[in-house]
Amino acid sequence: MPKNPLHTKLCDMLGIEFPIIAFTHCKDVVAAVVNAGGFAVLGEAMHTPDDIAADIKWIRGRVGSKPFGIDLVLPASAPPADTLEKLLAGIPEAHRQFARSIKERYQIPDPKGAQALHQWGGLNQEIARKQLEVILEERVPVFTSGLGNPAFILEAAHARGIKVFGLIGKTRQAKREIDAGVDAIIAQGYDAAGHTGPIGTFCIVPEVVAIAGDTPVIAAGGVTTGRHLAAALCLGAAGVWTGTVWLATRESDSDMIIKEKLVAAASDDTVYSRSVSGFPMRVLRCPWTEEWEKPEAPRVLPSPYQMLLSSDYIQGANDHRRADLMFEAAGQGVAFVDAMKPARQVVFDMVEEALATFEGLTGEVSDAG
Amino acid sequence: MQANPTASRAGFDVTVAGRRAECDGGGPIAGTRFATREEFAGTLTGEYVDHGDPPWRWYLMVNLVRRPDGYPSDAVWCESGNLFFLEE
Numbered sequence: 001m002p003k004n005p006l007h008t009k010l011c012d013m014l015g016i017e018f019p020i021i022a023f024t025h026c027k028d029v030v031a032a033v034v035n036a037g038g039f040a041v042l043g044e045a046m047h048t049p050d051d052i053a054a055d056i057k058w059i060r061g062r063v064g065s066k067p068f069g070i071d072l073v074l075p076a077s078a079p080p081a082d083t084l085e086k087l088l089a090g091i092p093e094a095h096r097q098f099a100r101s102i103k104e105r106y107q108i109p110d111p112k113g114a115q116a117l118h119q120w121g122g123l124n125q126e127i128a129r130k131q132l133e134v135i136l137e138e139r140v141p142v143f144t145s146g147l148g149n150p151a152f153i154l155e156a157a158h159a160r161g162i163k164v165f166g167l168i169g170k171t172r173q174a175k176r177e178i179d180a181g182v183d184a185i186i187a188q189g190y191d192a193a194g195h196t197g198p199i200g201t202f203c204i205v206p207e208v209v210a211i212a213g214d215t216p217v218i219a220a221g222g223v224t225t226g227r228h229l230a231a232a233l234c235l236g237a238a239g240v241w242t243g244t245v246w247l248a249t250r251e252s253d254s255d256m257i258i259k260e261k262l263v264a265a266a267s268d269d270t271v272y273s274r275s276v277s278g279f280p281m282r283v284l285r286c287p288w289t290e291e292w293e294k295p296e297a298p299r300v301l302p303s304p305y306q307m308l309l310s311s312d313y314i315q316g317a318n319d320h321r322r323a324d325l326m327f328e329a330a331g332q333g334v335a336f337v338d339a340m341k342p343a344r345q346v347v348f349d350m351v352e353e354a355l356a357t358f359e360g361l362t363g364e365v366s367d368a369g
Numbered sequence: 370m371q372a373n374p375t376a377s378r379a380g381f382d383v384t385v386a387g388r389r390a391e392c393d394g395g396g397p398i399a400g401t402r403f404a405t406r407e408e409f410a411g412t413l414t415g416e417y418v419d420h421g422d423p424p425w426r427w428y429l430m431v432n433l434v435r436r437p438d439g440y441p442s443d444a445v446w447c448e449s450g451n452l453f454f455l456e457e
Contacts, residue, residue, distance in 0.1 A: 025402060043402065045397050045402060045404065046397070046401075046402045073396065073397040073404040074448070075394075075395070075396030075397065075448065076392070076393060076394040076395050076396060076447070076448045076450075076451040077392050077394025077395060077396060077407055077409060077445050077446065077447050077448065077451070078396060078427070078445070078446045079440075079441065079442050079444070079445055079446070080429075080442055080444050080445075080446065125377070125418075125420040125421075125425060125427070126377070126420065126421075128420075129420055129421040129425065132421075146404060147395050147396065147397075147404050147406070148395075148396075148448050148450065148451060149448060149450025149451050150450075151450045152423055152424065152425045152426070152449075152450065153423065153425075155423060156423055169393075169406055170393060172393075172453060173393055173451070176450060176451075176453075177450075180450070194403040194404065194405075195395060195403065195404045195405045195406050196406070197406065274438075276401075277398045277399075277401060277403070277405070278439065279395075279398055279405030279407070279437075280405060280406075281398070281403055281405055299439070300439070301439060302437075302438075302439035302440060302441050303398065303399065307398065307399060307401070329403055
């Protein structure tokens with residue numbers, strides 16, 4: 001009987017049924033995916049240590065002994081401490097005027113309350129250390145570093161039985177982290193939402209596989225369907241890291257307007273833009289990103305100036321649920337998000353389609369069922 | 370782990386002072402739940418800060434010959450695990 005092509009070394013490592021990892025900011029999605037036989041990682045970069053501890057307790061109450069992960073965005077660089085103060089001294093008037101012109105043209109309402117600009121920007125390593133302390137104390141089954149190299153925490157994590165995954169955008173980063181001893185490496189391609197590496201998923205994954213040895217490689221960036229899962233395994237990956245598809249699930253706490261936009265979007269409805277924060281990130285196109293791409297637009301400001309400009313647009317749009325203005329980070333795989341399904345159905349659909357893909361290639365029926 | 374796992378200590382590492390390096394940097398974006406990647410290249414001064422225990426080492430890079438468009442300084446702190454020496 002043919003082997004189950006979806007049973008990989010990642011499944012053995014984590015004790016999961018399917019090599020599908022959901023990255024999400026929603027606890028309900030974590031619980032649903034884990035209980036459906038996949039694996040899920042909760043993004044906690046913006047949360048306080050107390051909130052992280054509470055979320056871990058909440059998840060454990062719903063998944064029991066099944067494993068799950070917590071993701072933090074460990075910073076990898078930071079400007080000198082006095083730079084922010086210098087920056088905040090003022091935003092050029094031409095830029096303020098351009099932002100005002102967008103606000104007038106699109107009749108963007110004022111935010112209902114004070115702008116929710118969180119101060120945690122990764123510039124304070126002390127906060128990151130406090131977040132990490134919670135991960136260690138709670139002995140979370142898996143810690144994933146969504147950006148920086150987690151090498152410094154590996155020994156302490158492993159001593160507590162915590163597995164550590166690193167997410168990278170370049171092969172040399174992968175080599176550095178694999179050499180340090182991470183338990184798995186997430187190779188993220190340019191197709192991904194938010195911050196991405198410069199290399200496409202179809203190249204970065206086999207590049208990293210070639211140097212990974214026995215370390216499982218997880219493919220990220222544009223992965224949305226069972227065909228993507230099958231392709232990733234064919235590239236040598238041991239699993240997939242998925243994000244955008246979960247935003248539109250029934251359990252997701254995303255606004256219904258955002259879910260509808262995700263379902264309607266095509267790949268080229270995403271844009272890799274600096275206009276939101278001053279940093280490049282992939283998001284759904286919206287009037288804000290469109291206006292800043294026009295020839296008459298001033299040069300996008302560095303962070304945090306640009307975020308100070310865009311926050312009025314973002315919060316005004318969200319507070320008043322203006323469908324024509326709202327946007328979300330989304331990867332190019334959004335083209336394949338075509339319904340608001342329960343998260344467990346997304347898992348099962350991916351599995352079924354991946355198996356059908358393999359069976360179509362080999363002409364054999366796997367023993368997965 | 371030490372009593373204060375987040376305490377920081379500054380120091381100087383003569384073995385990296387003056388060496389040219391690249392930093393695959395980035396970090397969370399203030400005001401959002403997202404992050405970004407940023408690339409730098411320059412010269413390490415040798416100054417470092419260890420954050421917490423086990424030490425999380427950051428080196429100071431100056432004389433930047435590569436930095437993100439609009440980056441507002443000629444210096445950047447780089448996490449040691451994301452530094453790549455150009456002479457290697």
